Amino acid sequence: MGVHLVDSSDTSLVPGSYNFEQILINGTWDGRYTFIEPMVTREWLQTNPNLRQELKQPQAFQKTGYYPTSYGVHVDEQTKDYVISLAGLTMRTAS
Template sequence: MAEIDCKDLTPPALELTPKGYAPAVPPGANAAEFCVPMMGFHGLPLSEFNAPGQLKPGLFEYVLISGFYWGKYLFSEPMITREFLLKQQNLDLEVSHPATVGRKTLYPTRFKVTYDARANAYQLVYTDFKAGE
């Protein structure tokens, strides 16, 4: 998205950090070091860290990241490795999002990955939407 050009380095407020996630921009950090052009800031689940600021070594199999820009929560995005997909397994994850984001909308609470052996294909679906503000 070209509008996300990292000129606005307003970090998301800490209360926008979804439950169980590390802040997209750690308190006191230089926001410019965390902004990705055309993608913004990304929050990761705490389960992806060994210690504060220290990611676990090696490649994750799957993770849901949270995306922010303009000081706002914008999205949840699945990241799934090819290696995981080659296992032809199903997956059902809870989608965490901020308690309040400043706009009325529907938010998914589950993300499901279902392998269809007959079609040799996956369905990746957000489900169980609930109203939020």
């Protein structure tokens, strides 16, 4: 599973009073960045959200690869499927 990390500069994350609906979790394993994971509640999805937000970018990258620059959630009007996406994949060089 690794270690889950959240943005400590997010002022909405107050222990004991945070009302979780949706959040992005970053994670590490053995000291290496390994994932970014959108987490949402079923109840929030049922509100038919239409969310798109830019992702904060780190100052450095451990490994060269494609990294997302935005996060989105919406309901596809034709299929009625929930679409949760990490988008704007951009090549970053390890530094």
